[in-house]
Amino acid sequence: MTAFQTRKEKIRKTALLGMIFALAIALSFLESFIPSPNGIKLGLSNIVVMYALFFLENRDAAVLAVLKGLFVFLLKGAVAGALSLSGGLLSVTVMAILITVTRSNISYLLVSVAGAVAHNLAQFTAASIILRTPLWYYLPLLLFAGVGAGIVTSILLRLTLPVLGKLGLSQNTKDSCERTESK
Amino acid sequence: MKFARKSDIIIILAIVLVGIAIMLGVGGFGQADGSLKAEIYYDSELVKTVELNTTEEYSFTIPQVPEVEFTVYSDGSIAFTHSDCPDQVCVNTGKLNKPGQIAACVPNRVYVKIVSNDSESDMPDIIISAKKTWRDAERLENI
Numbered sequence: 252m253t254a255f256q257t258r259k260e261k262i263r264k265t266a267l268l269g270m271i272f273a274l275a276i277a278l279s280f281l282e283s284f285i286p287s288p289n290g291i292k293l294g295l296s297n298i299v300v301m302y303a304l305f306f307l308e309n310r311d312a313a314v315l316a317v318l319k320g321l322f323v324f325l326l327k328g329a330v331a332g333a334l335s336l337s338g339g340l341l342s343v344t345v346m347a348i349l350i351t352v353t354r355s356n357i358s359y360l361l362v363s364v365a366g367a368v369a370h371n372l373a374q375f376t377a378a379s380i381i382l383r384t385p386l387w388y389y390l391p392l393l394l395f396a397g398v399g400a401g402i403v404t405s406i407l408l409r410l411t412l413p414v415l416g417k418l419g420l421s422q423n424t425k426d427s428c429e430r431t432e433s434k
Numbered sequence: 435m436k437f438a439r440k441s442d443i444i445i446i447l448a449i450v451l452v453g454i455a456i457m458l459g460v461g462g463f464g465q466a467d468g469s470l471k472a473e474i475y476y477d478s479e480l481v482k483t484v485e486l487n488t489t490e491e492y493s494f495t496i497p498q499v500p501e502v503e504f505t506v507y508s509d510g511s512i513a514f515t516h517s518d519c520p521d522q523v524c525v526n527t528g529k530l531n532k533p534g535q536i537a538a539c540v541p542n543r544v545y546v547k548i549v550s551n552d553s554e555s556d557m558p559d560i561i562i563s564a565k566k567t568w569r570d571a572e573r574l575e576n577i
Contacts (some may be wrong), residue, residue, distance in 0.1 A: 287526070305435070327520035330541040360438040364446055378540045383478035386545070387460040388536040394453035398446055409437050 264310045267420070268303075268311055272318055275299040279319070291396040294367055300343060300361060301370050306421055309347045330381065334374050341373035342366040359409060364401030371397040460534055469551040470533060472512040477543050486510045486531070486548070498542065499542045512546060514539060 259272040275296035282295045296319060303312035316339030324332025348358055371393035380383045415421040474482040476498040484494075484506055493505040493515060502524070503516035511531035514524040517539050524539035530548050538545035 328541060331520055334540065348445055355435055358436045358439045358442055361442045361445060363451070364442075368449060376540065381540050382475075382538055382543060382545055384475070384536075384545065384547075386536055387456065388534060389538070391453040391457040391460070394449055394456070398449055400454075402446075404439070 264307075268307075268314070271299050272315055275315060275319055276322060290322065291392070292400070293403055294370060294400045295404065295407070297342065297363070297366060297370070297404050298411070299409055300339070301359075301366065301404070302415070304343070304346055304350060304362075305359075306415075309343075309351075312343045312370065314339070316340050333381075334377050337373040337377040338370040342370035345369035358417075360402065360405045363405035363408065364398055366395060367401035367404065368397035392408065449478075470510065470531070470548055471528070471551055472504075472506070473547045473549055475545050475547065484512065486512060496544070499544055502539060502542055502544055504546065511524075511536070512548070514546070517542060 278295040278299065280291055285293065298310050300315050305317055317336065320332055320336030320339055323335040343366070346362050346369075349362055349365055375386060375390055375393050376387075413422055449534050470486045472484050472486055474484070474496060476496060481496055481498060483518055484504075486506060487510060488506050489508055491505065491508050493503055494573045495501075501518040502514065502518075504512060505515040506512050507529065509529075509531070511529035514527065514537055517524050518521050518540040521541070524537050524542075524544070527537035530546060532536055533548050533550040535548045536545055
């Protein structure tokens with residue numbers, strides 16, 4: 252039993268996915284104006300992916316990660332696209348597994364940190380494979396950056412949740428399914 | 435779902451500790467010691483070695499990727515100073531002056547590694563210097 256069953260709801264969902272993808276792109280663009288040492292980024296678009304994971308379906312979050320990778324591919328080339336895609340997909344996979352395994356009995360903060368760290372680990376691995384040398388020097392920086400970025404994005408998601416609630420966008424479809432199933 | 439739990443701190447601290455452990459293991463975060471050189475790799479092959487004991491600042495490029503510019507500073511450090519790549523991670527990595535440090539430009543498949551001149555006896559260096567000799571021989575043949 253999933254939400255968005257009727258045709259009208261399907262259209263609504265497609266429109267919503269389009270809008271949040273546009274939001275993810277806008278957030279990455281905004282982020283490029285924030286000066287950062289060592290090319291470390293906050294990963295603001297991860298807020299959108301997390302929103303999809305928490306309130307839509309895992310599939311939608313994965314679609315967002317793939318679309319974002321393709322967008323980076325078009326904009327910045329094959330290598331940047333591959334790095335973005337590997338980071339995005341591992342991040343979504345790790346977050347989805349954590350939410351499923353713990354049956355949503357996990358904090359936003361931990362999911363966010365795990366997702367950001369997984370994203371950076373995937374990029375470290377992809378970059379090391381492309382250069383055919385382990386870039387160990389970057390790994391600690393990437394781990395610390397992942398923890399920092401995860402904390403910041405979870406706080407931002409927490410702050411936007413009340414607004415999403417007012418718009419009726421934070422209905423947790425997963426929780427409601429579980430509830431109906433358990434009855 | 436809760437925003438945060440007390441137990442989250444333990445996991446986050448664990449990640450940070452792993453990061454610190456890797457930092458200590460990899461090196462490149464401590465004090466600079468001895469005479470150093472920078473090895474420049476293109477497509478995972480050593481293409482140039484520069485000594486980092488110059489008194490005059492100078493910039494150079496490698497023929498494989500002329501878009502990437504390196505600068506050796508008089509304080510014994512080297513940095514990527516220009517690249518045509520979109521992310522600029524290589525340039526943002528900044529000056530390198532400790533053994534173990536790496537600055538990489540993934541889109542251009544170039545990286546710079548700082549090594550100590552004292553570690554000549556290590557196995558990988560022998561292989562690299564053998565490769566270099568072979569390359570020099572090839573270059574001589576071309577002349």
